[in-house]
Amino acid sequence: xxxxxxxxxxxxxxxxxxxxxxxxxxxxxxxxxxxxxxxxxxxxxxxxxxxxxxxxxxxxxxxxxxxxxxxxxxxxxxxxxxxxxxxxxxxxxxxxxxxxxxxxxxxxxxxxxxxxxxxxxxxxxxxxxxxxxxxxxxxxxxxxxxxxxxxxxxxxxxxxxxxxxxxxxxxxxxxxxxxxxxxxxxxxxxxxxxxxxxxxxxxxxxxxxxxxxxxxxxxxxxxxxxxxxxxxxxxxxxxxxxxxxxxxxxxxxxxxxxxxxxxxxxxxxxxxxxxxxxxxxxxxxxxxxxxxxxxxxxxxxxxxxxxxxxxx
Numbered sequence: 545x546x547x548x549x550x551x552x553x554x555x556x557x558x559x560x561x562x563x564x565x566x567x568x569x570x571x572x573x574x575x576x577x578x579x580x581x582x583x584x585x586x587x588x589x590x591x592x593x594x595x596x597x598x599x600x601x602x603x604x605x606x607x608x609x610x611x612x613x614x615x616x617x618x619x620x621x622x623x624x625x626x627x628x629x630x631x632x633x634x635x636x637x638x639x640x641x642x643x644x645x646x647x648x649x650x651x652x653x654x655x656x657x658x659x660x661x662x663x664x665x666x667x668x669x670x671x672x673x674x675x676x677x678x679x680x681x682x683x684x685x686x687x688x689x690x691x692x693x694x695x696x697x698x699x700x701x702x703x704x705x706x707x708x709x710x711x712x713x714x715x716x717x718x719x720x721x722x723x724x725x726x727x728x729x730x731x732x733x734x735x736x737x738x739x740x741x742x743x744x745x746x747x748x749x750x751x752x753x754x755x756x757x758x759x760x761x762x763x764x765x766x767x768x769x770x771x772x773x774x775x776x777x778x779x780x781x782x783x784x785x786x787x788x789x790x791x792x793x794x795x796x797x798x799x800x801x802x803x804x805x806x807x808x809x810x811x812x813x814x815x816x817x818x819x820x821x822x823x824x825x826x827x828x829x830x831x832x833x834x835x836x837x838x839x840x841x842x843x844x845x846x847x848x849x850x851x852x853x854x855x856x
Contacts, residue, residue, distance in 0.1 A: 553659075558812070558836050561748045565755025579756045580819065586753065587820040590746035591813055592717030595685055597743050599721030600731075602678035612798040616676045616805055617683065619785055623649045623806070624687045627776075639824045640769060642692040646817075647773045647810045647831040648781065650684045653677050656808035657801065660843065664856065665797040673801040680805055685714045688814065692821040714817075750816045754829045762826050763834075769827060774834055778842045782807040790855055800856045807846055809835035 568574045627648040635641050651657070654677055661669035689712045693705060709715055724731065763770065785806055789799055810831045819825035850856045 552840050558751055561751035562755035562758070562833060565752040566758070567755075568752070569756035574756055576757055579753045582749070583753045583757070583816045583819050583825075586746060586750050587816040588713045590742055590749065591685075591816070592713040593739050593742040594746055594813075595682060595714050595717035596721040596724070597739055598678055598681050599718055600724050602725065603675075604725070610675065612672070612794065612802050613676055613679055615789070615792070615794070616802045617679055619788075619802070620649065620680050620683050620805070623781060624683075624691075628691060634772065635769060637824070638695040639822065640827055642688075642695040642821075643814070643818050643824045643828045643831070644769055644773050645691050646684075646688045646814050647828070647835075648776045650688060650811045650814055651777075651805055651808040652811045652836075653681060653805050653808055656839070656843075657804040660804050660808075661797070661801050664800055664847070669797045669801060672797055673804070676801050676805055682718055684811065685813070686718060688817055689714055689821075692817065692823050696822050747812050750812050751832075754812070754815050754832060757825075758829045758833065759826055763830055766827055766830060770830055770834060773831055774838065777810060777831075777835055778807065778838060782846065786850070786855070790853075795854075796856060800850070803846075803850070803856075804843075807839075807843060809839045 565579070569576070569579070624645075627645045631641050631645045631648070635644055653673075657677060658670055658673045661673035665672075690705075690709050693708050693712070782803065786803060789802065794802065810828075812832055815825060815829045815832055817823075818828035847856070
């Protein structure tokens with residue numbers, strides 16, 4: 545019951561933000577054009593600060609010798625590459641290929657993995673999850689930018705593709721974060737505080753916009769990519785990684801903090817990114833909503849199964 549409460553508490557705030565956006569749209573407090581413009585602001589202004597903050601705060605020295613962190617990074621890269629190779633086999637629309645690909649590998653780990661690890665393993669689990677998140681989330685964002693940019697242009701030179709990736713707001717935020725991380729000075733609180741506040745605003749705003757622009761009627765025609773993506777995201781990928789980690793000897797908190805990076809819902813950031821990069825934003829939003837709702841049940845069941853087999 546405690547695990548179910550934790551999963552539910554992680555999901556409810558997301559649903560509140562989405563619901564408020566839908567209500568605001570229904571009562572004409574906002575219109576869709578305004579929301580789409582706001583979505584661009586979220587992507588170009590708020591999310592780059594998340595990238596900056598993640599990479600500015602990370603202690604790169606902790607990667608050495610942390611076997612679970614190394615596994616999480618390698619596993620993330622493998623899932624990204626496998627998704628990129630497999631998705632075109634069942635989807636021919638370039639606007640959808642990138643969306644489906646990032647839905648498979650990109651998790652809302654910041655708002656799910658850390659509180660779940662805290663619930664199951666206490667402060668030690670929370671600390672370990674935070675370290676994994678610091679290394680994996682930038683990979684999510686950089687890979688998503690590269691993949692969506694690749695599919696946006698169709699056939700495009702690698703030089704132009706590389707330039708477009710470098711010009712992306714998230715990549716600019718990431719580069720700035722790394723540079724400031726290695727500077728021999730620490731930013732004062734008068735700068736870190738507003739950056740932190742801007743980061744905190746990003747997810748609620750993006751979900752509010754999602755609620756106001758989501759067209760639920762599209763889910764019926766999108767049932768095939770939705771079914772495939774959701775099954776891979778919440779069931780298949782976590783299952784395969786669980787078997788691999790178990791055979792490699794991972795147990796307890798190390799097993800769990802890596803596991804939840806892959807078993808949590810699709811990241812809310814995937815929606816504004818898809819819309820800003822000319823991908824199928826409706827499908828991206830549907831992935832966020834459906835996986836967020838279903839994760840209440842899947843995370844609860846996963847915790848029970850992992851405990852049953854003595855893995856956590």
